Amino acid sequence: MSLFPDLAFFHLGLNAALLIVPMTLLVLAPFVLRRNLVSAAGNPLPPGPLFRYPVITKQPEYLFDRWAKAYGHLFSLWMGNKLFIVISDPQVARDLLVTQGAIFSGRSPSMKNTTILQGRGITASGYDDKWYLHRRLANYTLSPKAIDSYAHVLDYEASVFVHTLYSDGKQGTVAINPMRHAGRYAFNNMLTISAGTRSTSDPLYERTLDLAMDPEFMELTGPLSNATDFLPFLRWLPNGKLSRGEKLHDRIVEIYGAVYTAIKERIEKGEGVPECLVRTLIETEEIEKLDWKDTCLLAAAFTMGGVHSTSGILDWFLALIPLYPEVQARAQAELDRVIGRERWPNAIDEAQLPYIRAIIKEVERMHAPFWIPAPHCATEDYDYNGMFIPKDSVVVLNCFTLHHNETRYPDPYKINPHNLILPGRFKFNPDRYLGDDLTSEDSAKLLDANARDHWTFGAGRRICPGMAVAERELFLAVSRILWTFTVHEHPDEPIHLDAYRGNAARTPLAYRVRFEPRHDKVHTMLAEIGETIAA
Numbered sequence: 353m354s355l356f357p358d359l360a361f362f363h364l365g366l367n368a369a370l371l372i373v374p375m376t377l378l379v380l381a382p383f384v385l386r387r388n389l390v391s392a393a394g395n396p397l398p399p400g401p402l403f404r405y406p407v408i409t410k411q412p413e414y415l416f417d418r419w420a421k422a423y424g425h426l427f428s429l430w431m432g433n434k435l436f437i438v439i440s441d442p443q444v445a446r447d448l449l450v451t452q453g454a455i456f457s458g459r460s461p462s463m464k465n466t467t468i469l470q471g472r473g474i475t476a477s478g479y480d481d482k483w484y485l486h487r488r489l490a491n492y493t494l495s496p497k498a499i500d501s502y503a504h505v506l507d508y509e510a511s512v513f514v515h516t517l518y519s520d521g522k523q524g525t526v527a528i529n530p531m532r533h534a535g536r537y538a539f540n541n542m543l544t545i546s547a548g549t550r551s552t553s554d555p556l557y558e559r560t561l562d563l564a565m566d567p568e569f570m571e572l573t574g575p576l577s578n579a580t581d582f583l584p585f586l587r588w589l590p591n592g593k594l595s596r597g598e599k600l601h602d603r604i605v606e607i608y609g610a611v612y613t614a615i616k617e618r619i620e621k622g623e624g625v626p627e628c629l630v631r632t633l634i635e636t637e638e639i640e641k642l643d644w645k646d647t648c649l650l651a652a653a654f655t656m657g658g659v660h661s662t663s664g665i666l667d668w669f670l671a672l673i674p675l676y677p678e679v680q681a682r683a684q685a686e687l688d689r690v691i692g693r694e695r696w697p698n699a700i701d702e703a704q705l706p707y708i709r710a711i712i713k714e715v716e717r718m719h720a721p722f723w724i725p726a727p728h729c730a731t732e733d734y735d736y737n738g739m740f741i742p743k744d745s746v747v748v749l750n751c752f753t754l755h756h757n758e759t760r761y762p763d764p765y766k767i768n769p770h771n772l773i774l775p776g777r778f779k780f781n782p783d784r785y786l787g788d789d790l791t792s793e794d795s796a797k798l799l800d801a802n803a804r805d806h807w808t809f810g811a812g813r814r815i816c817p818g819m820a821v822a823e824r825e826l827f828l829a830v831s832r833i834l835w836t837f838t839v840h841e842h843p844d845e846p847i848h849l850d851a852y853r854g855n856a857a858r859t860p861l862a863y864r865v866r867f868e869p870r871h872d873k874v875h876t877m878l879a880e881i882g883e884t885i886a887a
């Protein structure tokens with residue numbers, strides 16, 4: 353028997369620890385450390401962080417920006433067992449997503465693509481024949497020519513939106529949160545395109561509105577925020593988030609199924625149904641071999657996809673503009689000079705209002721709703737500039753870094769008027785877009801990727817097909833709001849622009865602003881519009 357039993361135990365414990373710790377590390381290493389792969393040509397993966405991440409929830413754009421600075425324009429990141437390839441440079445984005453679009457246009461399994469949209473609804477379809485068909489329908493419904501057929505609706509809804517800000521804000525006497533109104537504006541436009549109607553007191557369309565405004569979709573579909581996307585075994589364990597995704601899927605199918613049925617019944621009864629996506633789908637479902645779920649999820653993807661994105665930009669615009677009185681005053685001077693005070697701007701005036709257009713582009717750059725737009729997926733192995741991009745890797749744009757490239761956008765970070773309120777990272781400077789007369793759709797087609805306005809609508813074959821509609825909506829709303837009101841920050845309620853809500857599309861935290869009518873004509877015009885709405 354040892355004279356020092358405690359010490360013997362200590363030695364035994366130490367030996368065991370010396371054995372167990374390295375063994376545990378060895379077993380855990382493949383789950384914790386990055387895996388290095390090499391292509392047939394001997395090229396390594398793009399460089400990237402040493403550790404794997406199970407999930408990144410809080411402002412991943414800052415981490416991506418740091419990694420882009422540390423590892424370069426193309427870096428790789430292991431999220432659990434999924435390899436992400438992150439693009440932070442315009443030319444690389446063009447080379448891969450546009451020039452090699454045949455390889456980089458897939459979608460990867462995820463909560464959004466697999467659980468909620470079940471591989472359908474255009475946005476979640478793989479890069480296959482069904483996607484081509486859906487994309488053709490999207491182009492047909494959202495092309496500039498198609499927009500002409502519902503331009504009057506976009507115009508009317510913009511008037512209703514401005515009127516609501518006026519009446520809800522008690523003609524400029526109280527501060528209000530404009531976000532729900534912006535959401536309803538975008539929603540009514542999308543519902544018209546999808547279902548040929550706007551939200552009314554009909555309970556079905558009220559439910560459609562509630563679904564579109566519910567932040568659940570944007571909370572659940574973040575590209576980095578669902579551990580089940582990266583650690584597949586979690587799918588087999590009880591999982592609250594997964595069941596929320598399943599419930600959301602059921603709710604979408606149930607509500608849009610009812611919209612489909614209502615429209616089909618009206619067509620069968622010979623009632624006039626205006627031209628809209630669901631009508632086109634019903635009329636072509638046999639030829640195109642669409643099933644019922646395809647139709648529901650396509651209508652849902654259109655309606656919901658075009659709401660948070662467009663209204664998000666309006667929310668950011670309305671949060672920003674009171675903080676930059678000199679920008680607001682310059683825009684109003686342009687409106688007074690070009691339009692005058694007897695009427696407000698219409699779509700046709702857009703080309704004559706370059707400063708308003710520049711403001712919209714600058715909001716799109718500075719507050720892109722998606723810092724990481726819908727991930728693409730590589731459908732083949734590909735070697736690029738001595739780096740290996742394996743099949744099935746998830747390929748994403750790092751919009752935050754692209755939009756803060758100091759060569760393309762000089763001074764992207766500097767000063768803001770409220771250093772105490774904002775952390776001083778961003779500079780809102782519409783001047784940088786003066787002289788850029790291209791629409792975002794045309795700008796995306798430029799051969800020189802460095803000259804593109806911004807990357808807010810994604811890139812390549814899956815670039816947002818709703819760009820032209822969104823820009824028309826934004827122009828009508830922004831130009832009319834600035835013609836009608838001066839927007840003021842509430843003196844006791846500072847607006848916080850750094851924090852936001854949503855793991856996919858970002859919207860500002862709730863805020864209130866005051867819409868002060870600019871001149872007497874505002875009251876007469878809005879009174880007339882009020883009568884039209886009531887009629």
Ligand code: HEM
Pocket residue numbers: 474475476487490494542653654655657658659661662665721722725726727728808809810811812813814815816817818819821822
């Ligand atoms: C300012 C508003 C909008 C923004 C910022 C926006 C942004 C985006 C982005 C980043 C993508 C992913 C592109 C990619 O995969 O590379 C996308 C896809 C899509 N957007 Fe938009 N969008 C907006 C408005 C709209 C509107 C008004 C519609 C109309 C219905 C729409 C319909 C779609 C559809 C259907 C897709 C899927 C395309 C596909 O996978 O082929 N979006 N959008």
